[in-house]
Amino acid sequence: MKIGILGPAGTFSETAAELWLKGKEAGKEEKVEKKYYETIIDISESLIRREIDYGIIPIENSLEGSVGETLDVLSSENSVEMQIVGGVLLPIEIHLLGKGSFTKIKKVVSHPHALAQCKLFIRKRLKVMLKDAEIKSADSTASAAKLASESEEVAALASGEAARRYGLNILAEDVQDKDSVTRFVVLSSSASGTKTAPTGKDKTSVLIYLKDRPGALYDVLGEFAQRKINLTKIESRPSKRALGDYMFHIDCEGHIEDATIKEALKGVERKVAMLKILGAYPKAKNV
Amino acid sequence: MKIGILGPAGTFSETAAELWLKGKEAGKEEKVEKKYYETIIDISESLIRREIDYGIIPIENSLEGSVGETLDVLSSENSVEMQIVGGVLLPIEIHLLGKGSFTKIKKVVSHPHALAQCKLFIRKRLKVMLKDAEIKSADSTASAAKLASESEEVAALASGEAARRYGLNILAEDVQDKDSVTRFVVLSSSASGTKTAPTGKDKTSVLIYLKDRPGALYDVLGEFAQRKINLTKIESRPSKRALGDYMFHIDCEGHIEDATIKEALKGVERKVAMLKILGAYPKAKNV
Numbered sequence: 001m002k003i004g005i006l007g008p009a010g011t012f013s014e015t016a017a018e019l020w021l022k023g024k025e026a027g028k029e030e031k032v033e034k035k036y037y038e039t040i041i042d043i044s045e046s047l048i049r050r051e052i053d054y055g056i057i058p059i060e061n062s063l064e065g066s067v068g069e070t071l072d073v074l075s076s077e078n079s080v081e082m083q084i085v086g087g088v089l090l091p092i093e094i095h096l097l098g099k100g101s102f103t104k105i106k107k108v109v110s111h112p113h114a115l116a117q118c119k120l121f122i123r124k125r126l127k128v129m130l131k132d133a134e135i136k137s138a139d140s141t142a143s144a145a146k147l148a149s150e151s152e153e154v155a156a157l158a159s160g161e162a163a164r165r166y167g168l169n170i171l172a173e174d175v176q177d178k179d180s181v182t183r184f185v186v187l188s189s190s191a192s193g194t195k196t197a198p199t200g201k202d203k204t205s206v207l208i209y210l211k212d213r214p215g216a217l218y219d220v221l222g223e224f225a226q227r228k229i230n231l232t233k234i235e236s237r238p239s240k241r242a243l244g245d246y247m248f249h250i251d252c253e254g255h256i257e258d259a260t261i262k263e264a265l266k267g268v269e270r271k272v273a274m275l276k277i278l279g280a281y282p283k284a285k286n287v
Numbered sequence: 288m289k290i291g292i293l294g295p296a297g298t299f300s301e302t303a304a305e306l307w308l309k310g311k312e313a314g315k316e317e318k319v320e321k322k323y324y325e326t327i328i329d330i331s332e333s334l335i336r337r338e339i340d341y342g343i344i345p346i347e348n349s350l351e352g353s354v355g356e357t358l359d360v361l362s363s364e365n366s367v368e369m370q371i372v373g374g375v376l377l378p379i380e381i382h383l384l385g386k387g388s389f390t391k392i393k394k395v396v397s398h399p400h401a402l403a404q405c406k407l408f409i410r411k412r413l414k415v416m417l418k419d420a421e422i423k424s425a426d427s428t429a430s431a432a433k434l435a436s437e438s439e440e441v442a443a444l445a446s447g448e449a450a451r452r453y454g455l456n457i458l459a460e461d462v463q464d465k466d467s468v469t470r471f472v473v474l475s476s477s478a479s480g481t482k483t484a485p486t487g488k489d490k491t492s493v494l495i496y497l498k499d500r501p502g503a504l505y506d507v508l509g510e511f512a513q514r515k516i517n518l519t520k521i522e523s524r525p526s527k528r529a530l531g532d533y534m535f536h537i538d539c540e541g542h543i544e545d546a547t548i549k550e551a552l553k554g555v556e557r558k559v560a561m562l563k564i565l566g567a568y569p570k571a572k573n574v
Contacts, residue, residue: 064355221505
């Protein structure tokens, strides 16, 4: 079984993949091959070409919000060839990693999302204690760690896994401004025939495109509210046609095969310009 | 009059500021002093300290969606000391800029948002024609242009204004994947006493925090739908308390002093855990 992950080795995505595999593989013996990709789009395209069986990509962080690239992949034309088959919640613990000592640091590197999650640490500690230290973007937290492993003057904001992979010391632990959790979704190809049967604790993800009139969203939400279906997420995303023209990503509790969910979605379908079912799958349970 | 802008000189923010000033200053003579800041938070803090009269910050792009840092500034505790007093729409035209010729390029730099908006150009043209070219993040499109002005081997994805500022050639024009528009908001300090009177073509921005029960958002939207008030934006944003716990940014057509808007917001206030009025201001009209 092949799974696509955002690389290089040591990213938070890899830790998430391991968590998901642990849940899935309980009791089974299956050889897992990890393949690393540079971008979320690369993973989705590889999945559609059936080069991998699963792809795991970050969709949302409790502090930073949604990952735009993932929402775009899920709403692209290609998305009819993919489905969401699972989810994982990963607590994000970011450390300051380096080869040498704190005082030698001249540059701190990390992925822009990790830099954003450590804003206060950077402003109130790094910039105060290391006045001239530069803060720079890297392609991933893991590639930041790799850079740090090449020079004592470079420190990285990255995971504990990255510290182990690249032989770095943890110079400051848990430096994120606030604890956060990232939700990842696991995708498979629609053509693979993988089905996720109802477990009793499921979630269904859909994408809708509204008709352009006042109250359109209100009417759609009514289909869920009348049936007391709980929405765990509602997120607008530009349709890319014009400013102020949105699609909505909606997650609700329940499985598409439950009678009430089926009825609600039938009602929704009559009221929208487009409804796409992204998947029904067990809720993430590891947090 | 002092206005805070994301720097350095030559950013898209500066072009937006000039557009807004042109509309505002029609017929008036007032000396304008621009102050450049590194981050959106720096602008908001400077505004609260009354070091500047206005701050202009990007809030939303028609392709990339919302600017998280701006939504966070508007929903922070500090935001009671700020108000939105205007908006500007700016079409984003990104060019490939360099000192020398296309074939000498070894590195292409830009702000991550601009890189994201030129994904296809990078994948289908740059990576094909310049196989070994590195793609790197910079702090802004303007600082990318500055880097490009220092070496023939570096090209930047940035604005025409940046080309002029840093004496660069346009090596490839309009290379964004799709045309897009960025909306900027203009903030002033609440304490400044600036009021924006109704013009007949206004918008009101509010922030709500829902009570935690199924149908809560549905009930709130009902207050607008019943009164046929058009929502031009609804966007969820993590409350930063827990995953799946959201605040909503809502923009509606009309001015807070219009009777129907006033009534709708009174109704909303009774149904939510928190309502904050961010501002009422003329709709952006330059596009």
